[in-house]
Amino acid sequence: MRQEHAEQIKNVMQALKAKGEVNEVYFVACGGSQAVLMAGQYIFDRESNVPSHVYTANEFVYDTPKNLCADSLVISCSHSGNTPETIAATKLAREKGAMTVALSNLVGSELWEAAEYPVHYDWGKDVSDSDKNKGILYGLIFNLLKVLAPNEKWDVCLQELEKLTELSEEAKAQYAEQAKDWAKAQKRDPIIYTIGSGINYGEAYSTAMCWFMEMQWINSGCIHSGEYFHGPFEITDYDVPFMLVKSIGNTRHLDQRVEDFATKFTDKLLVLDQKDLHLDTVAPEAKQYIAAILSGVVIRLFIEAIAFERGHSLDVRRYMWQMEY
Amino acid sequence: MRQEHAEQIKNVMQALKAKGEVNEVYFVACGGSQAVLMAGQYIFDRESNVPSHVYTANEFVYDTPKNLCADSLVISCSHSGNTPETIAATKLAREKGAMTVALSNLVGSELWEAAEYPVHYDWGKDVSDSDKNKGILYGLIFNLLKVLAPNEKWDVCLQELEKLTELSEEAKAQYAEQAKDWAKAQKRDPIIYTIGSGINYGEAYSTAMCWFMEMQWINSGCIHSGEYFHGPFEITDYDVPFMLVKSIGNTRHLDQRVEDFATKFTDKLLVLDQKDLHLDTVAPEAKQYIAAILSGVVIRLFIEAIAFERGHSLDVRRYMWQMEY
Structure with missing residues (x-):
């Protein structure tokens, strides 16, 4: 993690220690950012x-928790x-006296100014994955837990985040061919469901809402693995595609149950098994966290591949950037 | 509320008073029942x-909150x-010493026996809506709040629940024709999204997962009104159907924004506006709760109508009741 980011998080920790007690933590955002915070x-x-x-965010603003x-x-x-x-939610929280921490890629943005403790993250190519949004969020969370739920494993987890760039590159190489094959096979499908637990x-949620619906105009819906058998599974048929993390x-048992069942009744089940990721160099206590971030990297590969096959750029929008709403 | 149910809830209240403090309330169920508890x-x-x-429930069992x-x-x-x-989640909670309350239609069921405080609800025709699952849940919640967040309005709300049967009948009569027209128009659609806030x-969630996907094999996905503009709205097109509560x-402002936008870009937006319900006889403090329950009644009308038009019985399943899974 870059010095600048480490210092911003250190500020949060010091304030948290001074504060002493926290009655509730609220994670507040919209769309893809909300999905990131879910972790x-x-x-x-x-x-x-x-x-x-x-x-x-807007529910938090208009229907604020008591x-x-x-x-x-x-x-x-x-x-x-x-x-x-x-921005409105952060301002409201600050007015109520809550401690406000905001993550953003833009220093000096309106959100940045609204929060008492802004934390920056990097974006783009050639930056370390431990300094991007998820790396910074996890870094923040592990540091907060050092204060609120002390355990020596948080230092281990923080250290392991430094391996994200290397591990991401490895995961991309590992899945590159499979992503292309999947994209070729699925490119004409009018709907692709995502499943996770x-x-x-959160990764399953943003894949449905942002990758498929927003950026590919492919119909989608997000299903929790534990909910699949309580309604959604009846939609399963030989030609209905699912992407399962x-x-x-x-919660592996929940995902396994979905795989065992869906394998029998659809020809279009994509399973992205975190067990297949190369995590030998990662400390056991950090594995599930690193894997969660890497799953996002892997999904992105599949999305980029299907975007290419469909000739539908991930940068196209018909409403956002085109009009006021 | 029937005497039997009132007494079961009274038992819960007495135990809660004796308990004194509650650190956290966990609502645990699957599918449609989970959706009911969301309220x-x-x-x-x-x-x-x-x-x-x-x-x-299964996430609660396998990945229990600390x-x-x-x-x-x-x-x-x-x-x-x-x-x-x-059942497993309730047993686990009881083993951990938590106070366990279970709602079920079946006295003596395994869930009934698992919980320390079981509460029955009625089902079927010719029973009062205040004794069905939602009437009983709201009755339970208002009573719990009398202990945990005392306010005289809870007694008012409890009283208003008694009007549910009459108000439900009125809502059904009010929407009968519109439901048929909608069903005729939408019956060939391969996907229908639901939106709510x-x-x-919870009603939007169960409509997507249980009514459409499970019982009609119509593709669906549930979108929070506050999230619509942060991804999902890009899927909107003239022929994409949405059902908005x-x-x-x-949160009306959030729903209004969805309506204002979607009206312009799809010909298939169904708005079920709670303002159209006849709630003149309902006390102000209870209106939004009664409306939430009535929205479920209204949605059911629309689902029954589309099931008829499609010749697809709501009782058909291809996996549930047909096999082990």
Whole structure:
């Protein structure tokens, strides 16, 4: 992690220590940024006794949780730093006296100014993955947990984040051919569902909402692995495509059940098994976190491949950037 | 509410008073039952200072939140009372010393026996809507809030639940023709999205996952109104159908924005506006809760109509009841 980012996170930690108590952590953002924050909520929920929630920003603004107060910690995120709902939510939280931390790619953006503790992340090629949005979020979370749920494993996890760039490159090389083959086979499909659980649910969510629906105009829906058998699985048929992220974490059993069933009834099940990632060099306590980030890298490969096959650039929008809404 | 149900809920209240403190409320179920409980979590979140969460049961079992302990309150639900994941989750919660409340239609079911405080609800024709699953859930929640977030409005809300049967009949009569017309127009559509926010998100969720995908084999996906503009709205086109539940609660602005935009770009937007419901006889503090339940009644009308037009019975399953999974 770059010095600048490390210092910004250090500021958060110092403020948190001074604050002492946190009644609730609110993760607040929109769309893809909300999806990224979901992993933060997951880790808090499983690793600490501090309750935490994820909100889409405008619901947080218009229908504010009663427990939001000066004891709360609000973590928001917007890549551009100009998402109006997220700015409004951060301002509201700060007015209520909550501690506000905002992640953004743009220093000095309106979100940056709205939050008491802004944290920057890098973007683009030739930057370290540990300094991009997910690397920085996980770095922030592990540091917060050092204060709120002390455990020596957080230092190990922080160290392992430094391997992200190398591991990402390796994962991309590993999946490059499969991504192309999948894209060729699926390019005419009018709908592709995504499935995931636990820490990976956010990745499944953003794949459906942002990659497929927003950037490819392919119909989609996100299904939690634990919910698949309680409704959604009846849609399964030989020609219905699914993309399943199979966890190496505690929810693996849920994903396995989906795979075992769906394999029998659709010819179009793509399983992205985190067990196939090369994580030998990663400390055991960090594996599931690193894997969750790498799954996002792998999915992106598949999306870029299908975008190419369909001749549909990931940069095309028909509403966003084209009009006011 | 029938005497039997009132007494079961009274038992819960007495135990809760004796318990004193609740660190977190967990709403745990699968599919349609989980969707019903979402409204309970919503009310807790906005009306109390007790943190609350919704889990699909198997994630709760395999990846248990750290904060689950003897101070917790776990509310589970299964219509048949034999959903294995929900039974396992309830047993786990009880082993951890949490207070366990289970809603079920079947007295003596395995879920019934698993929970310390089982609460029955009625089902079928000729029973009062205030004694069905949602009436009982809301009745339970309002009673719990009398203990955990005392306010005289809970007694008002409890009283208003008694009007549910009459109001449901009225809503059905009001929407009967529109439901038939919509069903005739949409019956060939391969996908129908659902959109909602706030207390109505659970209804939008179960409409996508259970009504459309499970019981009609129509592709679907559930979109939060606040998320629509952050990805999903790019899928909108003149022939893409959406069903929007428009709230009379605090999130109405979010739904309104969706309506204003989608109206311009699709010919197939169905808006079910809770403002159109006849709620003159309902006390102001109860209106949004009664409306949330009535929206479910109205949606069911539309689903029954499309099932008829498609000749696809709501009782047909290709996997459930047909095999082990």
